[in-house]
Amino acid sequence: MAIESEKNEGERFTYLDNNATTPMLEQARIALAERLLDGNASSMYALGRKSKAFVEDARKGFAELLGCVPDDVIFTSGATESNDTVLNIAKRLIREKGGRILSSAIEHPSIIETLKRFEADDGVEYSLCPVDGGGRIIVSELEKELVKGDVVLTSIMAANNETGVIQPISQACDLAHRHGSLFHTDATQILGKGDFDFNAGGYDYASCSAHKFYGPKGVGALVVRSGRPYYPLLTGGHQEGGRRSGTYNSTCAYAAGIAARAAKADIRSEAGRLAALRDRLREGLLERVPDISFNGNPDYLVPNTLNVSFRNVEGESILLMLDFEGICVSTGSACATGSLEPSYVLLASGTPIEDAHSSIRFSLGRENTGEDIDYVLEKLPPIIERLRQISTRGRK
Amino acid sequence: MIDLNEWTYSKIVMEHFRNPHNILSENEKFIPDGEGNVGSLACGDQMYVALQISDGKVKDIRWLTYGCASAIASTSIMSDMVKGMSLEQAYEITPEQIVSALDGLPEHKFHCSVLGDKALRAAIDDYLKKNNLPNPYKAKSVKIICECKNITDQRIDELVASQEVRTFAELQEKTGLGTVCGKCKAKAQDLFAELRHIHGFV
Numbered sequence: 001m002a003i004e005s006e007k008n009e010g011e012r013f014t015y016l017d018n019n020a021t022t023p024m025l026e027q028a029r030i031a032l033a034e035r036l037l038d039g040n041a042s043s044m045y046a047l048g049r050k051s052k053a054f055v056e057d058a059r060k061g062f063a064e065l066l067g068c069v070p071d072d073v074i075f076t077s078g079a080t081e082s083n084d085t086v087l088n089i090a091k092r093l094i095r096e097k098g099g100r101i102l103s104s105a106i107e108h109p110s111i112i113e114t115l116k117r118f119e120a121d122d123g124v125e126y127s128l129c130p131v132d133g134g135g136r137i138i139v140s141e142l143e144k145e146l147v148k149g150d151v152v153l154t155s156i157m158a159a160n161n162e163t164g165v166i167q168p169i170s171q172a173c174d175l176a177h178r179h180g181s182l183f184h185t186d187a188t189q190i191l192g193k194g195d196f197d198f199n200a201g202g203y204d205y206a207s208c209s210a211h212k213f214y215g216p217k218g219v220g221a222l223v224v225r226s227g228r229p230y231y232p233l234l235t236g237g238h239q240e241g242g243r244r245s246g247t248y249n250s251t252c253a254y255a256a257g258i259a260a261r262a263a264k265a266d267i268r269s270e271a272g273r274l275a276a277l278r279d280r281l282r283e284g285l286l287e288r289v290p291d292i293s294f295n296g297n298p299d300y301l302v303p304n305t306l307n308v309s310f311r312n313v314e315g316e317s318i319l320l321m322l323d324f325e326g327i328c329v330s331t332g333s334a335c336a337t338g339s340l341e342p343s344y345v346l347l348a349s350g351t352p353i354e355d356a357h358s359s360i361r362f363s364l365g366r367e368n369t370g371e372d373i374d375y376v377l378e379k380l381p382p383i384i385e386r387l388r389q390i391s392t393r394g395r396k
Numbered sequence: 397m398i399d400l401n402e403w404t405y406s407k408i409v410m411e412h413f414r415n416p417h418n419i420l421s422e423n424e425k426f427i428p429d430g431e432g433n434v435g436s437l438a439c440g441d442q443m444y445v446a447l448q449i450s451d452g453k454v455k456d457i458r459w460l461t462y463g464c465a466s467a468i469a470s471t472s473i474m475s476d477m478v479k480g481m482s483l484e485q486a487y488e489i490t491p492e493q494i495v496s497a498l499d500g501l502p503e504h505k506f507h508c509s510v511l512g513d514k515a516l517r518a519a520i521d522d523y524l525k526k527n528n529l530p531n532p533y534k535a536k537s538v539k540i541i542c543e544c545k546n547i548t549d550q551r552i553d554e555l556v557a558s559q560e561v562r563t564f565a566e567l568q569e570k571t572g573l574g575t576v577c578g579k580c581k582a583k584a585q586d587l588f589a590e591l592r593h594i595h596g597f598v
Contacts (some may be wrong), residue, residue: 210402270496314440316464334440340593342440353598354437390419391462
């Protein structure tokens, strides 16, 4: 209902941008509202102790979802902070003993842009593993870098936000360990959608954001296996055992813990339901709209994501036309990035540049129904037809 | 109030985007006297302009655009503005005039999406060339970019269009632009990127 409130009376509102953020779960919203008057969880008196208890309850909820022990969960403001913290650890290790960071060409900007900044500011060296035409990292290329023996940290996302392609992180982690590298995964886009188990995978670090699994914005976690190198990014307080300073966000953490438990409990049924809806959308588009192509290897997709290119139509135009119909999606076109280049993820994944400009990402979620898919299949084909009528269609 | 400006288009932009004027329809027999085409699908923006010209004036115009909302809206409003104009007036339409008629555009949209005036000038150039007429407008609109080496925007345009230069470094090597006092370099780099975009190179 948080997102539904955008809707005017009598108008349909169809939210298909759940990889950007998800509408908070009702139980999480209620819990959050109840905790608005929390005390400071570091205070000794009863009010503070009670708030601390809610934080610790949430820590257990996160541990259940991530498959780790509660003590390994450090609450942060979200995956960007978690990613930055891990890269900062690697930077410190490199300063002490040399080496470099290995990541991939399709990581979130909070990894890639931070690596660029580290290189510019501190001369930190890094390499980005390429991906194949289906948007999956090429493991043999990763290995080529790892065998050089100087990689301190390998960071590979669990699933990509734009294409929805699940990455071979378990395999990447084993290779990294075999060659003496620590392994971090940005698990933001997999939680609640696909299998993830921190302990079974043997990862050293993992990042996540609660608002991607129906929790509140501004809270997330960094999981750090006990005994792995650690340096805090934020200092000056004793919170999180000195691992992350700043007053406990007990209000949001508690609500996030509830969302984490729900994501864990519903993963099997939701994944099946979303995959069926997504396939219905895919089949319906293929039937109704000519000249389309799908981005990302369909054998490795998270169940909620469909990335489509509509030849000869620019993505932002489609996005805005859908917005007029109350349908929310995102695009990889340059217009959306505010630059001349379209999505670096799609380009790295071998999508032709024309198709990257023409791409639309549908990402389904808990609140979507078959009716939503039917509504999109009713509204979208005439929009594409109309925009193609006014398009140059690449004439010379 | 919350600042929504970054992604907010004016009412006029939205009207033209939803109901663009003077589109070339597939069934229409519009025989053009001059045609212009700028950009490419790879660039994310492409505009085609077709003109009917009589008595030195733009009698009618049709266009097609591959691009975002502001690209569509800016070509649409330009097509309204230009009808009845003399070729000289039409040639002098600037992106600033188009943006002002649209009641503004978000800043990051300004350069990439307002290509309508360029497609219009290309169509006028095409008309004059086809009819073996002199083109006084092109010479008049020329701007010197590098004063030290006397390099004009049109010279850079020719070099980009013919792909004689593909990078800014090649442009500098070829012309010496920006190698003396260096004052023009930033502006020239922007122009170079824009011209690559207009000519359909990414």
